[in-house]
Amino acid sequence: MAHAIFVKDLEHSFGAKKVLKKISLEAEEGEIIGMLGPSGAGKTTLINILTGQLVPGGGTCQVFGKDCRHYESKDYEKLGIMMDSFGLYERMSCFDNLKFYQMLDGKSVDEIDGVLAQVGLMESKKTLASNLSKGMRNRLAFARTILRNPKLLFLDEPTSGLDPMTTEAIHEMILAQKKKGATVFLTTHNMYEAQKLCDHIVLLNEGEIVESGRPEDICRRYNHQKKIRLHLANGEDVELQQEAQAGEKIAEYLAEGVLETIHSTEPNLETVFMELTGKGLK
Amino acid sequence: MTHHIKAILWKQMLDTLKNKTIMIQFVMFPVMTVIMENTIELQNMPEHFFANLFAIMYVGMAPLTSIAAIIAEEKEKNTLRVLQMSNVKGGEYLLGNLIYIFIMCMLGSLVIGLAGGYTGKTLLTFMAIMAVGHLISAILGAAIGVISKNQMSATSLTVPVMMIFSFLPMLSMFNETIAKVAKVVYSQQLHLLLQDIRHPELSVQCVTVLSVNSLVILAVFIFAYRKVFARSK
Missing domain, CATH: 3.40.50.300 (P-loop containing nucleotide triphosphate hydrolases)
Structure with a gap:
C-alpha cells in the first residue's frame, strides 16, 4: 500500500x-x-x-x-x-454552512441532507450555527469535513x-x-x-x-508482570503467573464452577505512557 | 475560479443581512441623505449639499470599515483558515469580498445620488466619482482586515483611518488650513469633483493625488496580502 x-x-x-x-x-x-x-x-x-x-x-x-x-x-x-x-459561519444555518462549501467545490446541494442525517443534525437543518450546542457544532464541522x-x-x-x-x-x-x-x-x-x-x-x-x-x-510490549487475574464466585481475586501451572489452576477453578472472570494484567496506553515519560496523558 | 467568487458573494449576501454592524455601514448615510435632503432647507445652501457631504463620508467609511470587519471576523473565527484549506485562493476570497462591498456601496451611492437630486449625466458622473472612491477605500479596508488579528484590532486601525478620509473633506469646508492639508487625500479630491459636478475637471493635482493615494494603498495591500496569504497558492 x-x-x-x-x-x-x-x-x-x-x-x-x-x-x-x-x-x-x-x-x-x-x-x-x-x-x-x-x-x-x-x-x-x-x-x-x-x-x-x-x-x-x-x-x-x-x-x-x-x-x-x-x-x-x-x-x-x-x-x-x-x-x-x-470555523463555522455563526449567522448561517447548518444547511447554508454546508451549502457554501458545496458551492465552492462546484457540487450539487443534493448530498447535504444525507450528510446532515448521517451526523444527526437533520432536525436542526435550519438552525443558525450560533444557536447550536458544542456537540452539535462539532458534528456540523465533521459534516463539512466529510461532505x-x-x-x-x-x-x-x-x-x-x-x-x-x-x-x-x-x-x-x-x-x-x-x-x-x-x-x-x-x-x-x-x-x-x-x-x-x-x-x-x-x-x-x-x-x-x-x-x-x-x-x-x-x-x-509493556506487560512486565505477565500475570492473569481471576475473579472467583466468593469475591476473591487470584493472580497467577503466566506459566504452565496457571492453566491447571484455571481448569481446576472451572471444574469447581467458581471462576467468574479472567483478566490479563497488561497495561493500558496511559500506564505505558506514564512508564515512558513519568507523566499522564492529560 | 468563477464559482468560488460566486459562492463567496452568495455567502456574504446571506451573512451580511444578519450582521447589523455591517448593514448599518451600508444604509446609514443613504438613509441620512434621504432624510436631510427632504427635511432641511438652509439659506444659501449649495446645491446637493447633504448628498455631497454624506457621499464623501460614505466613501471614507462604508467600504473601509465593512470589508475590514468582514475579513478580521473571518480571521478571528478561523473561517478564513478553513476557506484556505478548502481550495480557495487568497486572491479569490478578497476579490469576492471586494466585489460584494463594491456592489453594496454603489447601491447605497445610487440612493444618495437620487436623494440629492442628481439625474441623467450628472448622476452617472456622481456614480463614477463614487466608484473610484469606493474602490480605493475598499482596498485600504481589505489591507487593514488582512493585517488585523481580530475584529478589535481591525476597529482600532479603521477608526483613525476612517476619520481622516471621511471627516477631512467636511472639516475642510470650515477651515482653510485643514482644506490645504486635506488636498493630499483622495476623498477630498473626490469631494472637490462632486462640488463642481456639472463641469468636473480632472486637474493635474487631482490626478496626481488620486494616483499616488491609489499606489500607496495598493502597495500596503500587496504587502499585507503577501504576509498573510503567502502560503495560499
Whole structure:
C-alpha cells in the first residue's frame, strides 16, 4: 500500500523552544493513525505542518507523495481538515454552512441532507450555527469535513469536551469513513478513543515520539508482570503467573464452577505512557 | 475560479443581512441623505449639499470599515483558515469580498445620488466619482482586515483611518488650513469633483493625488496580502 502520510526527521521550533524533535512516522492508505499525547506534546503543530498551515523547520513531510511545504489549492481537494476551532459561519444555518462549501467545490446541494442525517443534525437543518450546542457544532464541522469525500481526514481532538453520546456518534462516523476507504489522522489525549479507533498509535511527548505501533502490541510490549487475574464466585481475586501451572489452576477453578472472570494484567496506553515519560496523558 | 467568487458573494449576501454592524455601514448615510435632503432647507445652501457631504463620508467609511470587519471576523473565527484549506485562493476570497462591498456601496451611492437630486449625466458622473472612491477605500479596508488579528484590532486601525478620509473633506469646508492639508487625500479630491459636478475637471493635482493615494494603498495591500496569504497558492 502507498503511504498516505510520510514524515521523516521532522523538526519545528517556536523561537528557542523545539516543539518537534526529529519526528518520523508513516500512515498507510485506509488506516486510522492516532497521535496520543498530553497538551503541549506537539500534536497540533504536526497537524498544522501536515495540512500546510505551518512551514516546518526541517525534515521531510509528505501527504500522498506531495511535500507539505508546496501544497497548491487543488491539493486540498483530497483533504478533510477539522481543527480544534470549528470555523463555522455563526449567522448561517447548518444547511447554508454546508451549502457554501458545496458551492465552492462546484457540487450539487443534493448530498447535504444525507450528510446532515448521517451526523444527526437533520432536525436542526435550519438552525443558525450560533444557536447550536458544542456537540452539535462539532458534528456540523465533521459534516463539512466529510461532505467532500476526502481521501485523508485530519481530525484535531475531534471529541475534546464532548459528552459520551456525542463522542460515541463521532467515533462511529470516523469508523464509517475508514470503511469507505479514507485514511484518518487524529490527535487525542484520550487513550480509550485511541485504543478503540486507531490501527496505529504514536505516543508523543514534548515533541518526541516515545513509542509507536498497534495499540494492543504496545500494551503487550509493556506487560512486565505477565500475570492473569481471576475473579472467583466468593469475591476473591487470584493472580497467577503466566506459566504452565496457571492453566491447571484455571481448569481446576472451572471444574469447581467458581471462576467468574479472567483478566490479563497488561497495561493500558496511559500506564505505558506514564512508564515512558513519568507523566499522564492529560 | 468563477464559482468560488460566486459562492463567496452568495455567502456574504446571506451573512451580511444578519450582521447589523455591517448593514448599518451600508444604509446609514443613504438613509441620512434621504432624510436631510427632504427635511432641511438652509439659506444659501449649495446645491446637493447633504448628498455631497454624506457621499464623501460614505466613501471614507462604508467600504473601509465593512470589508475590514468582514475579513478580521473571518480571521478571528478561523473561517478564513478553513476557506484556505478548502481550495480557495487568497486572491479569490478578497476579490469576492471586494466585489460584494463594491456592489453594496454603489447601491447605497445610487440612493444618495437620487436623494440629492442628481439625474441623467450628472448622476452617472456622481456614480463614477463614487466608484473610484469606493474602490480605493475598499482596498485600504481589505489591507487593514488582512493585517488585523481580530475584529478589535481591525476597529482600532479603521477608526483613525476612517476619520481622516471621511471627516477631512467636511472639516475642510470650515477651515482653510485643514482644506490645504486635506488636498493630499483622495476623498477630498473626490469631494472637490462632486462640488463642481456639472463641469468636473480632472486637474493635474487631482490626478496626481488620486494616483499616488491609489499606489500607496495598493502597495500596503500587496504587502499585507503577501504576509498573510503567502502560503495560499
